[in-house]
Each structure stands twice: as structure tokens, then as C-alpha cells.
Amino acid sequence: MRKLITLVLFTICGVASGQIERVEPPNWWVGMQQTELEVLVYGDNISDLVPEFSGNITIKKVVKTENPNYLFVTVDTYGISPGIQTLSLKKGRRTIDSFDYEFKARRENSEQRKGFDSSDVIYLIMPDRFANGNASNDSTPETIEKANRDHQGGRHGGDIQGIIDHLDYIHELGATTLWSTPLTLDNEKVYSYHGYASSDLYLIDPRYGSNEDFAKLSSELHKRNMKHIMDFVPNHWGISHWLIQDLPSKDWIHYWEGGENGFKRSNYIQTTQFDPNASKIDAKGCMDGWFDYTMPDMNESNPMVINYLVQNAIWWIESGDLDGIRVDTYPYNDKQGITEWVTRVMEEYPNFNIMGETFMHDTAHIAYWQKDSKVGAIQGFNSNLPTVMDFPLHDILLQVFHEDEQNWSDGFYRVYDHLTKDFLYPNINNLLIKMGNHDVNRINQEFEGDLDKYKLALTLLLTLRGIPQIYYGDEIGMLGDKSKGDGDIRRDFPGGWPGDEHNAFTNDGRTVAQNKYYDFTKKLLNWRKGQPAVHFGKTLHFSPVKNIYVYFRYLPNDPDETVMVVLNNSDKDQKINLERFSEGMQGFNKGWEIISGAEYELHQTLEISAKSGLIFELR
Template identity: 85%
Template sequence: MRNILILLCLAIANLSFSQVERIEPSYWWAGMKQTELELLVYGNNINDLQPEFSGNITIKKVVKVENPNYLFVTIDTDGITPGTYTLSFKKGRKTVDSSDYEFKPRRENSRQRKGFDSSDVIYLLMPDRFANGNPSNDSTTETIEKANRDDQGGRHGGDIQGIIDHLDYINELGATTLWSTPLTLDNEKVYSYHGYASSDLYKIDPRYGSNEDFAKLSAELHQRDMKHIMDFVPNHWGLSHWLIQDLPSSDWIHYWEGGENGFKRSNYIQTTQFDPYASEIDAKGCMDGWFDYTMPDMNENNPMLINYLVQNAIWWIESGDLDGIRVDTYPYNDKEGITKWVTRVMEEYPDFNIMGEIFMHETAHIAYWQKDSEIGAIQGFNSNLPTVMDFPLHDILPQVFKEDEQHWGDGVYRVYDHLTKDFLYPNINNLLIKMGNHDVNRINQEFEGDVDNYKLALTLIMTLRGIPQIYYGDEIGMMGDKGKGDGDIRRDFPGGWAGDEQNAFTSNGRTDTQNEYFDFTKKLLNWRKGQKAVHFGKTLHFSPINNVYVYFRYLQNDPDETVMVVLNNSDKDQKIDLERFSEGIQGYEKGLDIISGKEYEMNQPLEIGAKTGLVFELR
């Protein structure tokens, strides 16, 4: 009995010496351009210990912070070979704890990976609402909120396997790139399905799957010559994030005195980032205010936080084999800090692409945030952010196609006028253009189910400059009214769950109207794949007359690559004299309309039906 007690005491003593609970990132890669790696080590009173690496790995710096449960260990990875090394923690000469640390070999040409661009069409989906491929993970013991499909704002059970199961559907549609809203763990008590309040930036939410499933999703996409964009949220984390629950130091978040848990809601005035007359209190109220009570605002002026976020992004790019990142609520971040973040990520991957959500409504305000903007340069600012979102174009689309008659400035003239401001952008190809997303009314709700208006809007989006994006379900006419709650614009895709009355993933499962939406979308998106003039060409447009808008997309050095688009937005059939457009037609005799397959004579008046678009390959 005495010997058993002694052994038990020794076992308890040994357990007390296991102080390392987390190391982030949990592994890394040999051969990175950025050779300094800062390891966050977490454990009870870990700062009492001295770290030491095997294999002659040089520890350049050890930083202790306010919280004794953290150590930040910076090492030099230059010339390191792939393999597993030992990270020991000592107190004096005694080794108290140790952990294996692996450096993996990088994928071939990982640094030169090609990001998404204007040759792509992005399919945006919300994983919880798309398809449930693995019902066994709908609720888990390690997550708080359980699945309840009857709750509009609750978890419905969609997951990564559900996405993988329907990649052939997305591929058939003609989309080339997948963007999913966040998949990392969001362990808030309610409303956790959207994923924008992360509880662990290094872990996929188990209700969606695993980190391995995330990498498998990329592999499955790449097998189909498709790309993968990850949704990244640096501005705010979830209140339940383990780091928030035990902050390394108080300056990792923006803490407001007098607010519960430091909370004060953002004033959302994004223009304070560049307004020359903005008061400090207004600017601070935007950038430092919290997005919501459960979303603490992170302080990107803290260089250790920025380093953490840079390494986290690189870790996902490498481990998830990504082709792009979308950054949430970009102007709400601390401007200088997020610029350092995007600069360092792009330095590691010079051909990569990152797009920022600039949810603003004036072209100049959007253009300010794009890399090499002359507007930003006025204030000595360069964001280094490659891609921004053309929200002003999105804003006008519902008006444009519901205005059947063109008065001064109405109808398709709104698009013409909008494009006249493109000179403000340093790179018009790196503009995300869209009819809708997960935060606004669905486009078919705006159009009240009018399929002709949908076809006109989609034709515009797929033939303009920039990177087009569609929102899951728009291609089958799905409706959604934000006034009824976010859940209404984020409805379950019909057929994504066993037992659904309808399966809209298949032609036989769709209604005739849904197939009309789908077939038109499929034809246009698949045609676009081979159109270099649309991808990277110049634009020539003519001011609309009688609500008819005509424009050309062309390659200056390739006369055989010219596309002519005619949008009749009026409710009347029209007969158009093409002589006015000879500058664009340039002697071409025929035009093949890719939608109808009909060939037209370019030296004859053009007859076009009401609320109809024509897309010609000129010959």
C-alpha cells in the first residue's frame, strides 16, 4: 500500500510539471522567406521557465508579458531542414517539460502560388446553410450551441463534407472559385453559425469538420481546377476565444472603461479613416469600437498581435493550400496594423490575392483602400491590399433593372455613369463585383422573382471589368428579405439535407423556373471561362439611349478577341442602328450571340426584345 501511495504521489508531481498547454502555431515549414518565427507558448506560470531548442535552432528572443501564463519565443528558421525537433522548458538545469515541434517540407512552388483573379468567377456560400454531408457532427460535446434547423438564427448542420459532396454542382454551374464564410471554431452560446466570432483561429469548427477536412476541400477543388478562398477575420474575435478569456496583456483588445467587459459598440463611421476633418473621438469610435457585445475589437497596433495574425494567415495558406483570402470588415481594423499584416502576407506569396471587405458606398472611398491608390497617396497612405469590393455598383443594381424607362440618370445610365469613375482605381481588374452576398437582400428578392431582370443583371456582372461573385442559391432564384432577419437571406439550399422535399442540386429536382435561372447562369459562366477580352481587356461604352446600353470588351493587341454587349433594359422591343457603334464594331461583319446561338449581321439594324441582353462574339 505504501509503495502504491509513493508511486501515486510521484505521478501527481510529474503531472504538475506538464505546464505547456498550447504552442501556436503548432507546426511550421522549412524554407519560408520570412525566417523569424514567433511561437506563442501557453501554460500555467510558463514564464518561470527557460525555453531551449534541440538541433542548434537559435532562439533569438524570449518575451514575457503581463500574464505569466505566456511566453513568446522567437526563433531563426533560416536554413532549417524538415524534421521534428524538441522544445524543452527548463528551470535552472532541470527540464520541467518538453514538446515535439515539427518543421514540414513546403509544397513545390508554394511561394509562387497563383491567387484568384479576373479570369475567375467566385461562388460564395455559407457552409451551415449549404449542405449537410455528415449529420454525426451537427452537434458536438465540445461546442455549446446544438443543431436546431427550426431556429432561423441557429445551427442547421451544413458542413465541409456537404460542400465537397456538391463541388461537381458548383463546377457544372461554371464557377471557378469557392469562397466560404468562416469555418474556424465559433463557440458562442447562440448565433454561432455565421462564424465571424472565432473562438480559435487555428481550429476548424468540429460542427463543420476538421483541419484535415479543410485541406481536403482545397485538394478536391484543385482536382477540378478550381480555387479556394478563406474568410479571415482579424478585426474582432469571439468573446469565447481562449486568448480573450486569458489575455496575454490588456493591450491585445480595445478595452473601454465603463463598458461591461470593456464593451462599447463601434459607431461604424468608416470615413473617419481618411476624413481630413474627422475628430479623434469619432475615429476611435469606429476603429476601436466593438462590432458586437460578443466580438471584442482587436488592437492591431500591438505588434505581437499583428505577428500572431500574419503567422496564422500563412499557416492556413500552407496547411490549407489556399488560393486567396477575403478579409472581413477591413476599414474597421487599425489602419497601420492591417497594412503591415497584408504587406507581410503578400511578401511571402507575391502572386497571391487578398480582397478586403470595404462596405462603403462611394467609389473614391473604395478606391482609397486599393494598393497604389493615388487617393491614399494624398495622405501618404498605401494599403498594399490588392483587391477591393465594388459595393457602389452593387448598390445601384436593384434600381437599374427595375427602372424600365430611362429618364435623365435612370435605368442603365446609372451603370454607365458609375463606370466613368473607374479612373480612381489603380487596378480595375482587381475589383470584386456582385449582385449580392450574405449581408444584404437577395437579388431575386429585390427583383421580386423577375427572371428577366436577373438575366440582365447577371449578363452585366459577367461581362464587366473585375472579378464577378455570385451568392449560393441565386442561380436557382432563391429569395431572402433581410428585414425578416439574417436567417432569411441565408436559407438552406434545397436538397442539402436528407429528407428535403426538393433537391435543387439536380436538374430533375428543380422546378421549370429554377432550371431557367440555372441554365442561363450555367451558359454564361461557362462561356466566360474562355474570354480573355472579358478577363483582362479594355472597355469601350456608349451612353445609353432609350434604356439600351452597349459596350465592348476587347484586347488591344488581339483584334480577334472582341465582345459586344447589348442590354435592352426597357419594357419595349427596340430596333437599333448599329452605325453609332462602329468605333467598337470596327468592320466586323457578324456577331454570334452566345446566349441564343443566333448569328447577327453587324451592318444591319439590330432588333432586340424587351428586357433582353445580347452578348456577341464579333467575327
């Protein structure tokens, strides 16, 4: 096992010709739906050697690339038993080197694992900024950038153990699913904490912990009946990735002639992926351009690249016992290549869930990327991607609560109008909805610390269709201004480091203001856990009048499961006539209001305070 870890960590210097330096995937499992496994074998000048597996494992194909340091060995795993087999490299009858390769037994019903869905609330964290549970790994000998908490864009020391230490906090808050930004090795010289420039797709960054720690995080989440989403980055890897430093062949990345080291920055025009009027040069400039100088763009039109990514995703799902994957910068990937990737992963795990980051601002553009989209079908395209992100709703949330007066096209009419486009989505439950994330201004910065606006926004978010996601620290009113640098929107969670002045993980450690945010968030999140009408129900909404928005979430076959939401976005106390909403109230005349815990008589009129919301379970 020690040899395996060494091989995966770093390329060994000074090895003899023909010696195995690295094998990927480092192990595999028996009983997989996809029985062919392509094993990457890397070592100095090994292409003239002949691979051989013990245990009567059939080698179906051996591919040599233009780089003699690689062999890609495809084996048939059908019917083999768990155990360790020997992979040998031979020259004639002589064995030059060998490697113990383990085929493991899968977890029971692994292929039927249930992914996250609209019954969940996702809690998104930046692990380097959440909590430091193991100060001994803040800096490591084998990684370049060392910890410096005084540097906004530097490593601060948060890690997997810090997350595990505070899972009870997340659970008690009411979130059901954890999504962490990437944890695999990012060994760039600076600004490596974000993790989106991976140096090794099979290794957890030692400053976060180990692969075993990652699996333990899943285990601890599952003990609490929570789920684990991994952030996966297929579009670009880090310039320091061992494979980028010694490419199997030039066509593994999009190499631009004339650019330094093949670099040309993406034009970031994602619409070229489907724009019928787009020029070829613009489309190529988006899809093939590098995301940044330190992030070479992977060539996913190369079948070997896609196969590598498919196997890597499956390897993490099995070894990390995952419940979902979030895919970074989804529309920048090669469209056909990423479709093959998501299709093959979902074939292996039909009840799994994968969401793509569709950072676009038009509903039709985002709907294009969802599985079975009629928008995509116009061009004969089906992404097979289950979940997309409703970024237009996020855009609206940044505006609507500043608009005290409703005119024809603003105030709550923006939300109402946005939901009228839901017909574009084949599955509106599989929309990720959010108020913020690690790339944009914090929502409480946008609201200038106005608690009432936060309460309105959260009430809306947690009662709409889709899968709500909240960003760590929003629940305590944390601020962050992107214009001051990404580090400002990725601040350290107070109390995550020994010696912090306040510990916002505890009731006594939070300030009075922080507790007001926390208590409201906790009440709503824990209430939402038991609301099937909110999870999977239909929506009936009424056009806003005087900036009051009323809508119902209901199960058509179970009228007793009906939730009524009343939101007053104006700066005035108001009274509404309930007769207008009789279609949604269905004869109910009482409602238990979940925020106050009071029972209301719902007859002719209802009073609602300025900048506030009411959520009723109808009775």
C-alpha cells in the same frame, strides 16, 4: 500528434504549474521567406521558465507579458531541415515540460502559388446552410450550440463534407472559385453558425469537420482546376476565444473603461479612416469600437497582435493550400496594422490575392483602400491590398432594373456614370463585383422573382471588368428578405439535407422555374471561362439611349478577341442603329450571340426585345 490536437483544441484544466497547455502556431515550415518565427507558448505560470529548442535552433528573443501564463519565443528558421524538434521549458537544468514541434517541408513552389483573378467567378456559400454531408457532427460534445434546423438563427448542420459532395455541381455551373464564410471554431452560445466570432484561429469548427477536411476541400477543388478562398477575420475575435479569456496583456484588445468587460460598440463610420475633417473621437469610435458585444476588437497597433495574425494567415495558406483570402470588415482594422499584415503576407506569396471587404458606398472611398491608389497617396497612404469590393455597383444593380424609362440620371445611365469613375482605381481588374452576398437582401428578392431582371443583371455582371461573385442559391432563383432576419437570406440550399422535398443540385430535382435560372446562369458562366477580353480586356462604352446600354470588351493587341454587349432595360422592344457603335465594331459585320447560339448579321440596325440582353462574339 494526439497531444498536439489536444493542445490546440481546448485549454486543459487542472494541469501542474509550468506545464505546456498550448503552442501556436502548432507547427511551421522550412524555407519560408520570413525566417523569424514567434512561437506562443501557453501554460499555467510558465513565464519564469527558460525555453530551449533542440536541433541547434537559435532562439533570438523571448518576450514575457504581464500575464505569467505566456512566453513568446522567437526562433530563426533559416537553414533548418524538415523534422520534429523538441521545445523544452526548463528551470535550471531540470526540464519541466516539453513539446514536439514539427517543421514541415513546403509544397513545391508554394511561394509562387497563383491567386484568384478576373478570369475567375467566385461562388460564395454559408457552409452551415449549403449541404449536410456528415450528420454525425451536427452537434458535438465540445461545442456549446447544438443543431436545430427549425431555428432560423441556429445551427442547421451544413459542413465541409457537404461542400465536397457538391463540388461537381459548382464546377458544372461554371464557377471557378469557392469562397466560404468562416469555418474556424465559433463557440458562442447562440448564433454561432456565421463564424465571424472565432474562438480558435487555428481550429476548424468540429461541426464543420476537421483541419484535415479543410485541406481536403482545397485538394478536391484543385482536382477540378478550381480555387479556394478563406474568409479571414483579423478585426475582431469571439469573446469565448481562449486567448481573450486570458489575455497576454490588456493591450491585445481595445478595452473601453467604463464599458462592461471593456465593451463599446463601434460607431461604424468607416470614412473616419481618411476623412481630413474627422474628429479623433469619431475615428477612435470606428476603429477601436467593438463590432458587437461578443466580438472584442483586436488592437492591431500592438505589433504582437499583427505578428500573430500574419503567422496565422501564413499557416492557413500552407496547411490549407489556399488560393486567396477574403478579409472581413477591412476598414475597421487599424489602418497601419492591417497594412503591415497584408504587406507581409503578400511578400511571402507575391502571386497570391487578398480582397478586403470594403462595405462602403462611394467609389473614391473604396479606391482609397486598393494597392497603389492615387486617392490614398494624397494622404501618403498605400494599403498594399490587391482587391477591393465594388459595393456602389451592387447598390446600382438594386435600382436600375426597376427603372424602365431612362431619364438623365437613372436607368442604365447609373451604370454608365459609375464606370466613368474607374480612373480612380489603380487596377480595375481587381474589383470584386456582385449582385448580393450573405449580408444583404437576395437579388431575386429585390427583383420579386422576375427572371428577366435576373438575366439582365447577370449578363451585366459577367461581362463587366472585375471579378464576379455570385451567392449560393441565386442561380436557382432563391429568395431572402433581410428584414425577416439574417437566416432568411441564408436559407438552406434545397437538397442539401436528407429528406428535403426537392433536390436543386440535380436537373430532375429542380422545379421548372429553378431550371430556367440555373440553365441561364450555367450558360453564361461556362462561356465566360474562355473569354480573355472579358477577363483582362479594356472597356469601350456608349452612353445609354432609351435605356439601351451598349459596350465592348476587347484586347487592344488582338482585335479578334472582341465582345459586344447590348442590354435593353426598357419595357419595350427596340431597334438601334449600329453606325453609332462603329468605333467598337471595328469593321466586324457578324456576331455569334452566345445566349441563343445564333449568328447575326450586324450591318445597319439591330432589334432587341424588352428587358433582355445580347452578347456577341464579333466576327
